[in-house]
Amino acid sequence: MRSYRTEQIRNVGLFSHGGAGKTSLTEAMLFASKAINRLGRVDEGNTVSDYDPDEVKRHISVNTSVAPCEWQDVKINLIDAPGYADFIGETKAAMRIADSALILIDATGGVEVGTDQVWNYAQQRNIPRFIFINKLDRENASFQAALEAAQAAFGSNVVPLQLPIGKESGFRGLVDLIHQKAYLYSNNRDGKFEEADIPADLAEEAATAREKLVERIVEGDDDLMMRYLDGDTNISAEELLATLGKAICNDSIFPVMCGSATLNIGVTQLMDLLAIGAPNPLQAQAEEGVKVDPNGPLSALVFKTAADPYVGKLTYFKVYSGTLHGDGTIHNSTKGSAERIGQVYNVRGKEQLPVSQIEAGDIGAVAKLQVTQTGDTIADADSGTRLKGIDFPSPLFRAAVKARSKADLEKMGTALGRLVEEDPTIKVEREAGTGETIMSGMGESHVQIAAEKLHRKFGVDVTIELPKVPYRETIMGSSKAEYKHKKQTGGHGQYGHVHIEVTHNEADDFEFTETVVGGNVPRNYIPAVEKGIREILSEGPLAGYPVTNVKVNLFDGSYHPVDSSEMAFKIAAQQAFKKGALEAKPALLEPIADLKVTVPDSFVGDVMGDLTSARRGRVLGMDQVGNGFTVIEAQAPLAEVQRYATDLRSMTQGRGIFSMDISHYEVCPNNIADQIISEHKKELEAAHSH
Ligand SMILES: Nc1nc2c(ncn2[C@@H]2O[C@H](COP(=O)(O)OP(=O)(O)OP(=O)(O)O)[C@@H](O)[C@H]2O)c(=O)[nH]1
Numbered sequence: 001m002r003s004y005r006t007e008q009i010r011n012v013g014l015f016s017h018g019g020a021g022k023t024s025l026t027e028a029m030l031f032a033s034k035a036i037n038r039l040g041r042v043d044e045g046n047t048v049s050d051y052d053p054d055e056v057k058r059h060i061s062v063n064t065s066v067a068p069c070e071w072q073d074v075k076i077n078l079i080d081a082p083g084y085a086d087f088i089g090e091t092k093a094a095m096r097i098a099d100s101a102l103i104l105i106d107a108t109g110g111v112e113v114g115t116d117q118v119w120n121y122a123q124q125r126n127i128p129r130f131i132f133i134n135k136l137d138r139e140n141a142s143f144q145a146a147l148e149a150a151q152a153a154f155g156s157n158v159v160p161l162q163l164p165i166g167k168e169s170g171f172r173g174l175v176d177l178i179h180q181k182a183y184l185y186s187n188n189r190d191g192k193f194e195e196a197d198i199p200a201d202l203a204e205e206a207a208t209a210r211e212k213l214v215e216r217i218v219e220g221d222d223d224l225m226m227r228y229l230d231g232d233t234n235i236s237a238e239e240l241l242a243t244l245g246k247a248i249c250n251d252s253i254f255p256v257m258c259g260s261a262t263l264n265i266g267v268t269q270l271m272d273l274l275a276i277g278a279p280n281p282l283q284a285q286a287e288e289g290v291k292v293d294p295n296g297p298l299s300a301l302v303f304k305t306a307a308d309p310y311v312g313k314l315t316y317f318k319v320y321s322g323t324l325h326g327d328g329t330i331h332n333s334t335k336g337s338a339e340r341i342g343q344v345y346n347v348r349g350k351e352q353l354p355v356s357q358i359e360a361g362d363i364g365a366v367a368k369l370q371v372t373q374t375g376d377t378i379a380d381a382d383s384g385t386r387l388k389g390i391d392f393p394s395p396l397f398r399a400a401v402k403a404r405s406k407a408d409l410e411k412m413g414t415a416l417g418r419l420v421e422e423d424p425t426i427k428v429e430r431e432a433g434t435g436e437t438i439m440s441g442m443g444e445s446h447v448q449i450a451a452e453k454l455h456r457k458f459g460v461d462v463t464i465e466l467p468k469v470p471y472r473e474t475i476m477g478s479s480k481a482e483y484k485h486k487k488q489t490g491g492h493g494q495y496g497h498v499h500i501e502v503t504h505n506e507a508d509d510f511e512f513t514e515t516v517v518g519g520n521v522p523r524n525y526i527p528a529v530e531k532g533i534r535e536i537l538s539e540g541p542l543a544g545y546p547v548t549n550v551k552v553n554l555f556d557g558s559y560h561p562v563d564s565s566e567m568a569f570k571i572a573a574q575q576a577f578k579k580g581a582l583e584a585k586p587a588l589l590e591p592i593a594d595l596k597v598t599v600p601d602s603f604v605g606d607v608m609g610d611l612t613s614a615r616r617g618r619v620l621g622m623d624q625v626g627n628g629f630t631v632i633e634a635q636a637p638l639a640e641v642q643r644y645a646t647d648l649r650s651m652t653q654g655r656g657i658f659s660m661d662i663s664h665y666e667v668c669p670n671n672i673a674d675q676i677i678s679e680h681k682k683e684l685e686a687a688h689s690h
């Protein structure tokens, strides 16, 4: 590939609700620009951007891929992001580095919750948005319905530049409202089309749509506006396009294009528009403290880290200013350290194309960096520049990972570390309450794929299970308890004797006080009493779960001048605590999750009903946020929502999304607690008898 100057680059991210056709469209654009000579299909697993085995197997995108294609005199870096909510981390990374967003809408589904979500992300970043209404060849496809849905959701700046010709299986091309031409395609996917006059049956509709479009465009230029108002009919397509480009860059027009990615219809027209209308890096949304200039100081953001089967760890970055040269030393200003780098590459799907340098505005990759991670800034050593990182969402789906064998267990820790490095939306932690290793991610498939990666990339076999709920125990009342530990074994005896009071303690997990008078428990044994109780808190008297929110006061006891020991007082304290706790209204506590669920308005009833009747949930609020979506805020016990990522998806046909955080612990209702306690006791007994 030849080299391109900064102003010749377009970084265009493709975003949509899952499955709207981003990868197919990327493939079609690569084919149209002759970067590839065969048009692959997602369903056959042979596209440039869905190359990962996980993607080939599932026919969905799991990772963000970068695919540059050369069109006219520019290089369009297509950034093909996944659409499914499980892989939102990759989508957010793509959104972070895209200078404009190409948002696909499936003409059979219209604006979906995922469409709305990516639109909001793009809006937050304040980047220009293009809309491509795809799949017009499918049964039940409606350009008009999709367009109206987009206008209702995203406002009147959504303006069509084209109209489709033919419907469903009869879809054959489009009317270009700017050039006032029709382009008619054959259906053999070769992308060739014939220019023709606008079909008579569309003439009137096209004339109305053109008038609206031209009116919107001329608003952006006083001169053109005057001419338009004076009835000038000679405003040229070039003049309109130049002004349109400006309107797109300042978000006053969101142009709508249409086509079929798999039939390769409308693809070159889309690329023409991207070349003209998408901002180059000099025109793009400015980064704080950075001036885009290939000759300026270096600043680059690492947006992705992947374990490549051939080159090893591969670090993807976008250069914002300066020029990143290969074979030298770079400075990671996030970590505050330098490191060696080798060959730098442009990437196209799984291919790495060696280049000598990556200039401001372009995207590149480098292999085998040691300390650099996703979100880090690479900058000149003395500049101190730190670019804003990537705002990854917190995980929603927790699973327990278990090594299959001892050999797997030995490798598991390191492998999990590498996995997390590749995918910042995966979190790994040990749950102290249950002893399990928890891997959490954005959904069941995400975690499943992560487990498969452990096997494929790092040779570690694991199983994935629903985790045990980390219950806790507490006491709701208070009681006094006494225990005397006294034993005569051979010569030396054991003697420890305590009186304690246990009470519920709202403020703290554990508090220990003593009010012993007259030295009934000698000073030097009091720490042993506290230590004994602390130790036993990890296995509560009710069911063996950790105990929290208790206060213990040691108020009396007795000792023996010869037989007393720290050990004897420790045992006495533990036994007294067990007795006391069981008499102080012991209770099981369960974790409660905060949920924020976003669904199309029509699903609100079902989702609320399910939360309140099937999941012991409480709805705290409901907000119609417009665009046809409602946000429901609720709380529910974690035990009832461990599979919510999957359940919500099936309840809403994939149109609902949610976020979840553990909020606090609450007393578990008796009938449920009894069952949990008896099951947990059985488990503990089984474990102890092994
Ligand atoms: N009929 C028809 N099918 C299409 C079209 N575009 C994509 N598809 C099909 O829709 C499915 C999803 O296409 P993809 O290209 O994988 O969509 P995507 O947006 O990349 O999907 P994710 O990345 O997984 O969100 C595949 O089965 C495609 O063959 C189209 O224009 N017409």
Ligand SMILES: [Mg+2]
Pocket (backbone or CB within 6 Å): 021, 022, 023, 024, 050, 060, 061, 080, 081, 082, 083
């Ligand atoms: Mg895809």
